[in-house]
Amino acid sequence: MFRRERSIPLRGSAAALGNNLSVLHLPVCNLTHFAVVHGPSAQLLSVAPEGVPLAQRQLHAKEGPGVSSPLITQVHWCVLPFRVLLVLTSHRGIQMYESDGSVMVYWHALDSRDASPDSAQAVFARGIASCGHFICVGMWSGRVLVFDIPLKGPNIVLSEELAAHPASVTDIASQPAQEPDCIADVVTADDSGLLCVWWSGPEFKLLTRIPGFGVPCNSVQLWKGIVAAGYGNGQVRLYEANTGALHVQINAHARAVCALDLAPGVDKLLSAAEDTFVHIWKLSKSTESGCTEVEHCQGECVPDTQLCGARFCDPSGSSFAVTGYDLTEILRFSSA
Amino acid sequence: MSVRTLPLLFLNLGGEMLYILDQRLRAQNIPGDKARRVLHDIVLTMFNKSFIEELLKPQELYSKKALRTIYDRLAHASIMRLNQASMDKLYDLMTMALKYQVLLCPRPKDVLLVTYNHLDAIKGLIHDNPPLLHLVDETFRQLIEVYGCLSAGEFQLIRQTLLTFFQDLHIRVSIFLKDKVQNSNGRFVLPVTGPVPWGTEVPGLIRMFNSKGEEVRRVKFPHGGNYVIAPKEGSFEVYGDRVLKLGTNMYSVNRPMETHTSGTSKNLASQTQQSIAPNPLAKEELNFLARLMGGMEITKPSGSEPGFRLNLFTTDEEEEQAALTRPEELSHEVVNIQATQDQQRNQELARIMGEFDVKDQPRWSASKGDDLLAMMDEL
Numbered sequence: 001m002f003r004r005e006r007s008i009p010l011r012g013s014a015a016a017l018g019n020n021l022s023v024l025h026l027p028v029c030n031l032t033h034f035a036v037v038h039g040p041s042a043q044l045l046s047v048a049p050e051g052v053p054l055a056q057r058q059l060h061a062k063e064g065p066g067v068s069s070p071l072i073t074q075v076h077w078c079v080l081p082f083r084v085l086l087v088l089t090s091h092r093g094i095q096m097y098e099s100d101g102s103v104m105v106y107w108h109a110l111d112s113r114d115a116s117p118d119s120a121q122a123v124f125a126r127g128i129a130s131c132g133h134f135i136c137v138g139m140w141s142g143r144v145l146v147f148d149i150p151l152k153g154p155n156i157v158l159s160e161e162l163a164a165h166p167a168s169v170t171d172i173a174s175q176p177a178q179e180p181d182c183i184a185d186v187v188t189a190d191d192s193g194l195l196c197v198w199w200s201g202p203e204f205k206l207l208t209r210i211p212g213f214g215v216p217c218n219s220v221q222l223w224k225g226i227v228a229a230g231y232g233n234g235q236v237r238l239y240e241a242n243t244g245a246l247h248v249q250i251n252a253h254a255r256a257v258c259a260l261d262l263a264p265g266v267d268k269l270l271s272a273a274e275d276t277f278v279h280i281w282k283l284s285k286s287t288e289s290g291c292t293e294v295e296h297c298q299g300e301c302v303p304d305t306q307l308c309g310a311r312f313c314d315p316s317g318s319s320f321a322v323t324g325y326d327l328t329e330i331l332r333f334s335s336a
Numbered sequence: 337m338s339v340r341t342l343p344l345l346f347l348n349l350g351g352e353m354l355y356i357l358d359q360r361l362r363a364q365n366i367p368g369d370k371a372r373r374v375l376h377d378i379v380l381t382m383f384n385k386s387f388i389e390e391l392l393k394p395q396e397l398y399s400k401k402a403l404r405t406i407y408d409r410l411a412h413a414s415i416m417r418l419n420q421a422s423m424d425k426l427y428d429l430m431t432m433a434l435k436y437q438v439l440l441c442p443r444p445k446d447v448l449l450v451t452y453n454h455l456d457a458i459k460g461l462i463h464d465n466p467p468l469l470h471l472v473d474e475t476f477r478q479l480i481e482v483y484g485c486l487s488a489g490e491f492q493l494i495r496q497t498l499l500t501f502f503q504d505l506h507i508r509v510s511i512f513l514k515d516k517v518q519n520s521n522g523r524f525v526l527p528v529t530g531p532v533p534w535g536t537e538v539p540g541l542i543r544m545f546n547s548k549g550e551e552v553r554r555v556k557f558p559h560g561g562n563y564v565i566a567p568k569e570g571s572f573e574v575y576g577d578r579v580l581k582l583g584t585n586m587y588s589v590n591r592p593m594e595t596h597t598s599g600t601s602k603n604l605a606s607q608t609q610q611s612i613a614p615n616p617l618a619k620e621e622l623n624f625l626a627r628l629m630g631g632m633e634i635t636k637p638s639g640s641e642p643g644f645r646l647n648l649f650t651t652d653e654e655e656e657q658a659a660l661t662r663p664e665e666l667s668h669e670v671v672n673i674q675a676t677q678d679q680q681r682n683q684e685l686a687r688i689m690g691e692f693d694v695k696d697q698p699r700w701s702a703s704k705g706d707d708l709l710a711m712m713d714e715l
Contacts, residue, residue, distance in 0.1 A: 013503060013504055015496075015499075015500055015503065016495075016496050016499035016500060016503070017496060039500060039503065071337060071500065091337070120339055120340060120394035121339065121394075122337055122338050122339050122396075122493065124337075167487065167489055168489065168493075170489075190489070191487065191488075191489025191490070191492070191493075192487065192489060214487060214488055215488055215535070216488055216489040216492055218492075232444075232488055232489075232492060233533070233535050233536045233537075234532070234536045234537070234539060235537070240547075243547075245545075245547060245549065246545055246549065247544065247545055248542065248543065248544050248545070249542075249543045249545075250541070250542045250543075251537040251538065251539045251540060251541045251542075252539055253539055254528070254532045254533075254536060254538075254539050254559075254561055254563050255442075255533070255536070256444075256492070275526075275528065275539075275561065276526050276528060277528075277559070277560055277561070289546060289552075290546075290547060291544060291545070291546050291547075291552060292544065293544055293553075294542050294544065295555075296542065296555075296557035296558070299557075299558065299559065299560045301528065301560050301561075303526075304519065304523050304524065304525055304526045305523075305526070306439065306526065325499060325503070326503060326504065326506075326523070
């Protein structure tokens with residue numbers, strides 16, 4: 001059972017965005033890094049065990065042409081096999097930093113001319129995931145940019161642009177480990193609820209499309225060949241990545257799901273929503289029927305708080321953290 | 337974020353302003369015809385055709401300063417005057433009310449129902465003025481045209497944009513505290529009971545399917561809340577039952593209107609950073625204001641009708657006291673026109689602002705940030 005632990009104070013409150021918490025666990029030095037978007041700035045925190053904050057840093061969206069201070073849409077650590085990069089997406093472009101946020105190694109400006117002249121669309125990047133030596137970032141237009149990341153240094157190259165989404169990308173996820181029967185290793189989601197399942201070969205290949213019937217899919221995860229998706233109507237649904245077949249439908253929340261996270265080592269899924277609740281689910285596959293099963297483990301209410309981010313703090317899934325709109329702290333729960 | 341947010345922000349805040357002014361005019365026993373005059377003048381200004389046209393163009397949300405300037409002008413569109421302290425309080429009440437409404441909207445699209453509730457109530461206030469009614473109905477139709485075809489995803493973005501605008505505002509409002517919709521720390525209560533949003537199922541059910549798509553198992557789980565299915569969907573037409581109560585008038589004559597600003601903002605870092613940072617966007621904001629207010633036609637009072645001062649507080653002493661004790665971080669500064677170098681633009685703005693200037697009115701006390709109108713007089 002999880003219980004509340006000591007919170008980590010934030011300089012600025014968390015913004016009402018989806019997937020508004022990223023966590024980087026560093027077992028070697030027993031530190032955990034947290035990243036939260038406040039608005040025009042994002043805060044990085046380095047925290048010791050027991051939740052004692054040690055250091056913090058603020059990053060800002062790079063300015064560009066436009067009226068107001070650009071807002072950040074997401075901040076996320078991308079763990080590649082050979083390096084870790086911190087990626088920040090905003091209404092101006094994509095910024096990539098070394099993992100501690102100290103040095104910006106790459107800047108990609110969004111071309112607002114891509115939007116039509118009388119466009120009633122806001123321009124932004126949103127949705128970040130790493131896959132092998134690639135980092136995928138989604139766009140307001142529905143396109144997904146695929147960046148090729150070198151072993152070290154700033155020589156990052158835009159290698160491909162995927163065009164399969166009719167609406168703004170919300171989230172991207174990749175398979176945590178190689179799965180025997182499943183070549184699908186990336187899933188992208190958008191505001192219309194559409195899920196696209198890809199194979200990240202030398203070139204990305206679209207394998208399956210799973211429609212969402214107009215309800216936005218805000219957060220997505222990949223687990224053992226299964227796509228887990230959280231929707232604006234509070235549902236969490238599990239689909240088979242290869243075929244797009246629906247395996248599980250959970251009426252999980254009374255408001256929009258804002259974040260999903262996976263602890264692959266223990267087959268646990270975390271869902272958080274604007275209804276103030278966070279739920280932990282146990283996933284399993286029945287060997288005989290091949291069906292996916294879900295069991296509810298625990299639910300926690302954060303009173304009067306519209307949650308906006310949730311992550312397991314370590315691969316063992318023994319602790320997790322959540323953020324909420326207007327909240328100036330990161331709440332921690334632990335079962336250790 | 338979303339470029340379709342400004343009209344909803346403006347009309348809803350405007351609606352709240354009218355609710356509050358209506359209540360205060362009656363509480364302060366302002367003669368019926370004067371009160372009616374004020375409300376009708378404000379509605380006429382708010383729904384001016386070219387103003388609404390400008391508003392409905394896709395654009396980013398501008399700063400709080402720029403928006404506050406519009407409401408200052410709007411509140412003074414008639415024969416009524418407000419002191420700085422009363423204007424501050426009015427704006428506090430307006431913003432906290434809308435923050436509450438947006439936060440509690442079941443679905444992002446329901447922000448539209450909140451807007452329509454405000455418009456319905458505004459029509460009630462001016463029901464004896466057919467040309468004005470027609471103007472509001474015109475706006476209604478334009479809103480339906482613009483927002484009727486937006487997707488759930490776009491409404492989600494609109495709602496996030498509104499919440500960003502209201503982030504870190506925790507002013508305590510007596511009427512909310514009394515009704516227990518706001519906690520003593522300024523946070524709103526988010527209930528975990530009641531109807532789920534239209535289009536959402538009651539939580540608590542897991543359904544599992546086989547590869548043929550047949551349901552093989554269903555399991556209930558303890559959700560933690562106490563929800564029921566939504567009875568029906570509100571109407572998005574010009575006339576109809578909105579179902580949702582958010583955005584309707586919560587002020588009757590006797591309800592308290594106090595706000596508590598002391599000890600509000602413990603987290604000063606984000607607030608002060610905003611106010612001391614240099615504003616390189618003043619010119620852009622001024623252009624925006626010029627465009628928007630260029631369309632605002634202010635009716636001038638006839639010579640025989642003297643103006644009056646409305647007080648948002650119970651006594652004049654209270655109003656003075658509030659002005660002195662207002663926390664620094666909550667000062668609503670009006671846009672500083674000195675930031676711009678462009679002489680020609682200044683003249684253009686001066687001409688537009690000159691049309692607002694009501695003659696023979698006593699100068700009310702200038703605010704800490706310079707009063708825009710006062711600046712224009714000196715150019």
